[in-house]
Amino acid sequence: MEQVGPKVPIFELPDELRLTLIAKEFPCRESQIRALATLLNPSAAPCRNLVVYGTEATGKTAITTALLASLDGDSLRHAVVNSIECITARHLYETVVGKVAAALEWETVPPRCESVSQLTVELSKMLKYTERPEGFRFVLVFDGIDHQREAPHTLLPALARLSEIIPSLTTVFIVTSPPPNNLLTTFVPHLHFPTYTKPEFISILSLTPPPTISNATALETTDLWSRFVGAVHDSLSRSASRTLPSLSQACQTLWPKFIAPIIARTHTAKEFSKLVVQARVHFQDESLLDPTLSLAPPTTTATAVKPVKTTDLATLLPTTARFLLLSAYLASHNPTKTDLTLFSTFHHGRKRRRGGFTGITGVAGRGGRKNASQHRKIARKLLGAHAFVLERMLAIFTAVRTEWDERSRHKFGEGLGKEEEINNDIYMSIATLASLRLLVKVGGGGDVMDLGGKWRVAVGWEVVRGLGRSVGVEVEEWLTE
C-alpha cells in the first residue's frame, strides 16, 4: 500500500488473542477490558488522560496492570505508581521519575525531584527530547491518586497537564470516585468499573472451586460450590459486606463446615437445601466477615480473656486513679446542671441518685418539648465525651469518694485532713492519667494543674463499666442518661 506522509499509521484494534486471555483471567469485565485496550493501545485510539474509577475490589488496578503488561513492547512502555506507597507529594514525584526511568532503561536518574515543574522537565527529557520510534506511547498509571497524602491542591490538574506537554504520554488515574471535573481540563474519558452483581460473583468464584469432596464427583462438587457461593452471598455478602475478598474469604471459611455432613455421609451433595438448613447457624455467624476473628477457631473465648487481662485498666491503675477516671467520666457525660442533685448531700441529708432530679430536667424537658415534637433529642452518651473543668471533676471526686471508697470514708469519719490528700495523691494520679492519655487536656495553654483548665475523658463506656465494677461501683447508676 502506498502511503503519503509517514504520519498515518494504520488504525488497528488491539490483538484479539491478548484481550481474550485477559478477559479469561478477569471474568465479567470484558467490556471494560476492551474499552481500556482501545484507549491505551498505541495503534488504536490512545487518549491523553483517562480516569478509571470504581469502588474497591472491582479489578481496576489488576486489569489495568495486566493489560498494560500484555501490551508492553517497543511501541508502548508503562509505569504504575501507587500513591499509597508515597508518603509525600515529593516522594510521589521521585517515584514517578524512578519508575519511568526504569521502564525506559534510562541511565541517569536525577537524585531529586521536588516539584511538578521539575517532574515535567525530567519526563520531557526522557520522553519528549529523546528520539522514540514512531507511534511510541508511554502510559503512566497513578493508582489511588485520590488518597495521596500531603498532595497540593493543584496536583491532579498538574498531572493531567503532563500529557499535554509531552505528546507521547498517556496518564491514567485510578480513583474511587472522581469529583466532577477534578482534573480541571476540558474533558477526560472516565471508565467505570461497577461492582459485581450476584451472578458475576458466583461465576468468578466458580472458577476456583474447592477440591473435590471425597463422597461426591467433581461435577457435583463444582455444582454444589456455585450454589453454596450464592447462598453465602445472599446471607452474608449482600447484607453486610459486599466485596469480592470478603465473600471469598467467607466462602473459604464456611465451606468445610458446610460439607461436613457430606463427608460424614449423612447427606449427599445433591441435597443442597438440607445442607443449607444444617449449616444455618454458620451462615449467621458474623465473625466470618470480620477478618481478625474469622481466622481464629471458634472457641476463642478462653484465649481472648488472657490478653484482655494484661491490658485491663482495672489491674493497671491504682485505686485513686481509678476513682479519678470514673469521676472524670461522670463529669464528661453528665450535664453540669444535674451535679447538685446527683452529688450534693448538703440539703437533704440523703443522697439522690438517678431520677431524683426531676425538678431541673423536668423544666428543661418541658421547655424543649415543643422542639421535641419535631426533633428528637440525641442521647447525650451518644455524642461522646464533653469537656469539663478540672475543678468540677475534683468536686465530683470528693463527693463520690466517700461513698465509693470504704477506706476514705473511714478517714473522713475520723476527720483526717482531706485537703492534704487531694493535693498530693490526687494531682499525681491526674498527671499519670494525663500521661497515659486517658485524660486529655482540651485546648492549649495554661498549666496542667490549672483548676480552670478543660479536660476530656478518653475512655469509652465499656472500659469505664469494667473499671467501675473493679472497685465495686455501677457507673450506670451515676449517669443521668
Add this chain to the structure above:
Amino acid sequence: MSRNTTNPAAPAARKKRARSQNEDEPDLSSTTVAKKARVSKESPVATTTTTTNGTKTRGRRAAPAPTSAASKPVDIPDSDGQQSQPRSLAASKRTRQPPVKKKSNIYDFPASDEDELSSAEITTATTVTATKRKTTTKSVTSAPRGGKENLEEPLVEKKRRGRPPNKQRTAPPITDEQGDDGVPAKKKPSAVKNSKKAALQNGNADSGVDSDATSTTVTSLVPKSRKPRAVASLRGGEAPAQVPKGILTPRKEKGADGKRGKKNVVFAAEEGTDKEEESESEGDTTPTKKSTGKHRLGPGGEEEPEAEDDGEEEEEEEDSDDEVCAVCSKPDSKRGNQILFCDSCDMAVHQKCYGVAKIPRGDWFCKDCTVKKMAGLLSVDGTAKDRGASFQDKKATVVAPVAEELPDIPNFEEHLRMAQRVLLDRCAGRRKIKLRGQDEAYDKTFQLVEQTVVAGEGNSMLVIGARGCGKTTLVESVISDVSKQHKEEFHVVRLNGFIHTDDKLALREIWRQLGKEMAVEDDLVNKTTNYADTMASLLALLSHPSEIAESHEGVTSKSIVFVIDEFDLFATHARQTLLYNLFDIAQARKAPIAVVGLTTRIDVVESLEKRVKSRFSHRYVYLSLPKSLPAFWDVCRQGLSIDEEDMETEGIDAGLEGHEDFWKWWYDRVDGLYNKDQRFKDHLESYWASTKSASAFLITCVLPLAGLSPTSPFLRIPAPGTAVSLDPPDSKLHMLESLSDLDLSLLIAAARLDIVAHTDTVNFAMAYDEYSSLMSKQRVQTASSGLLVLGGGTRVWGRGIAGMAWERLVALGLLVPAASGGRGTAGLSGLDSKMWKLDVALEEIPAAVKLNAVLARWCKEI
C-alpha cells in the same frame, strides 16, 4: 392485571393519583403508554399477563370502567366516575382514558413528577408509531363477529399466553357503549392528527416513535420469547423520555444509553419501499392524510369503514386483544381487511393498509422481516437474548445491514483505516481541530503575535474563555501559523499555572526553555539556582541591547512569545513578581516580547496588583462557546470527517484509488447522522445543552469510531448496546450501588438523624443507635403482622460488623470528617464519637439505588 400491592411506592403513588385527577384532559392520552412502560418496569407479572405488544395494552386500557373495577377489586372507586364521563370520547381514540392514568400511577415510583410531562410525549409518539409500523403477520385477528370469532379464537389465544381471562367479563358493558361511540368517532382523525403533529414537531417524541418502531423490529428476532422482549424494548423506549424536556434541556441518555430508537434506521430500511413514510417522517405533510392514504387496497371503502370502526372498536379490542394496525392505528379487523400479525416481529397491520391482497396460508412475514430472513441475519447469539439491555445491540447489528449496503469502493479497508486513524487522533485530542467561528479572536491574536515578531513590539494580551472553548487551540494555531512565515525569528515559552506553582519555579522554567531554545550551555542553566541570579540574568537576556551595553552588542534580540496558561494562578503568586516584570518589559519596549495569558476567569484583571495592572495593555480576546447547535456541530464535525482541504495536511493519500468515492460516501454517512439520525442528534444536543464542549462530545465518539470495521463501517453514535460509557459520573451516588444492606442501613440511619434529630454531624454511636432502634421497630412490626421475614431483612448486625461498614462508608468518601475543632475530632475515643458529615441526603438515596422494602420505608417515614 394484578396490582402490585406490596409495592413500597404505593403511598406515594396514591398521593400522586389524587393529584393526577386534577390534570387536564390532553394529558390523559399520555398515560396509557406511560402506564404500559411502567407496568413493565415495576411488576413483571403484570406485564406478562398484559401484553405482547404495546398496542394491545393500549387498547385494553380503553376497556370501560365497570370492567376495570370488576377485574381489579383493589382499584380505587373514584376511577369509575372519572372513567365513564370521558370514555365515550376516549374509547374512540383508544388512548385517551382517564382511568388509565390513575392506574398508571399505582405503579409510579415516588417522586417522579415528570411523568405527566414525559409520558405525554411518549404517547403521541406511539400513536404515530403505530401508523408507521408496516409489517404484517400470518395469524389473523379478525373482527369479533359471529362465527368468525370462534374460528379466530385459537389463533388469538396463542398470542395471549398467560393473560387473565377478564375480557369476557368486559364484553357486555362495551357493547352498550357502542351507541355512544358513534358520535365522537368523527373526532378521531383529528385527534390522531393532533397527536401526530405534536409528535412530528417534537423531536423527542420522534425519538420515542423510533424506539417503539425499532423495538418491534427487534422483537421479530426472537419469536419464541416474544412477550418479554417486547416488554423489555418498551421499557427501553420509555426510559429516555422520563425527564421533562424543554428546548434547551439536555437529551443525554443516561444509563439506558442507546435505548432510544434510531429514526433513520427504520426509514432507511423503508425508503425504497414506501415514499409516503419518508415524507411523513419529515413532517411537511399532514399526517392524517398520510395515514389514510396508506389504505392502499381500499381507497374507496376507506371512509366508511372508518366511521364504522369506531362502533366496533371496543368489541374488536377485546377480541383481538386490542391490537391495532400499525399503519392506520385502528383496531378493527373485518373480513377482507383483517389485521395480520407478522410471525416474526408480531407487528399488526391491516391487509389493506399494508397491501396484502390475500392472506397467505402458513407463516406470513412483514417486509422488514422478509428482508432480514433473506439476509440470514436472524441468528442472534443466545447470550444477547438474555439481557434486556442488549436489545439495542441486536437492533444495530440486525437493522443496520438491512438498511445499508456495504459500499463498493476500491481499497475500502485502507480508506477506512486511514480515516479512523486521523479521526480518532482528533477525537482523542492528539491532533488539533480547527477553530470555527472564532475568526475575530484569531485575527486579533495573530496580529498581536505577528507585530511582536515582525515589528519587535512589546505586547500583552489576555485570552479569556470557558474550558474547552479552544483557547489553547487558538494560541497554538496562531503560533504555528506565524512560525510558518517567521520560523527562526522568535521563541515560545510556555508556562502553566498548575505546574509552575510559584514565581521561582516559573523563572527557572523560563530560563530553561530559553536556554534550550537558545542553546545556552547546561552549566549556565543549572548554575543559576539563586532566584535573584535567575531573575537578573533573565532580565539581562530579555532587555534591549542598548540597556545593557556590554552584552549582546550589535545583536537585535529575538522576539519571545510567553504563553501563560492558567494565568489567574500566576496572579496569586507573592507580589506577582513575574507578571510585573514580564508586563514591564513588554510595556517599556525593553525587548520584543508578547505575553499571552490564557484564563477562564473573566475578572482576572481585578486580581492584579495596581502596579501590574497599569503595565498591562488591557487587550482582551474573549472566546465564546458555540452559540448555536449548527455552530457546535460545525466544530464537532471535524472529529467525524476530514475536509477536502485538510487531506494533505493530515497525510491522507488522495491518489489512492477510490479516494473520492470513499469520502463522498463518508460525508454522506456523517451528514446522514446529523440530519436524519434522531439518536445522534439528541446526543449532540445533550452535549450542546450541557457543556457546549466539542472535546467532550468527541470523546464519546472514540469508541464508536474505533469499533468500525470494513464489514460494518456504519458509524453509530452513541454506541448502541452494552458499550461502556466514557462519561464522568454525575455524583457520588453511583457508589451506592455497591453498598451492602448494612452499609445502606447505616447511611440511611445517619441521614435520618439529620432530619429527625436536626443535627448536621453524626458519629457512629448515633448512627448505630438509630439503626438498632429502627431495626427493633421493624422486628416488632414483622412479628406482630405475623410475617416472619426470613433472611437479612430483619437481621441486626453487631457493633463490630457495623463498625466495619461505617469505616467503609468513610473510605468511600460518603462520610466526610466534620470541621475540625469540634468535639471528638481529636480522635480521642476512636470510632464511636468522631463526628462526620454525610455527603448524601436522605432523599437522594432511594433515587440512586434500588432498596429493599424495609430500607425504602426508612427513607420515607421519618
